[in-house]
Amino acid sequence: MRWKLVTSHYLNVLDEEWEYQETDRKTGRMKRTKFPVPRLLDINDPCCWTTKLGGDTQAGTAEGEIIVCHEGKGQSGDIVFFGDPTPDMIPVDDEAKALSASFERHWQYKPEEASVSHSQSIVDKFQIEMAEMRSKPAEVAGLTELTAAMLKQTEAIGKLLDRRM
Secondary structure (H helix, E strand, O other): OEEEEOOOEEEOEOOOEEEEEEEOOOOOOEEEEEEEOOEEEOOOOOOOOOEEEEOOOOOOOOEEEOEEEOOOOOOOOOEEEOOOOOOOEEEOOHHHHHHHHHOHHHHOOOOOOOOOOHHHHHHHHHHHHHHHHHHOOOOOOOHHHHHHHHHHHHHHHHHHHHHHO
């Protein structure tokens, strides 16, 4: 199961940790706590590339790609991650295609066909839905009946006040 990253990702990878250190004031001993954190895999950073496709890094003409895989399913240079694939990962082999296909009903986004990232496509979708909602008048169920009842009540109160005076 191997995928090529189309956009930069924060992925949960093996052996990526952040260490918190503090010194106990009473004993003077160092206390260390390690937390697993996701790793940024930047498609524009040559240090993250698993495959260099050519060009000169110093001249800025270098090209490369990041291939990720699940543990025990990739090749030696691939970055091992755990978790589900994202819509911005293009499957490289048949096993990855099958797994990605199982998520298609959730994604509704295909990186091969899109000119923007998955997150930008979600923002665009929300903007379209907001524009549609704003263009339609607000419809509240039973509003006309409520207005008519309030008008009758106001008229009845007016008649009662006229009688008292």
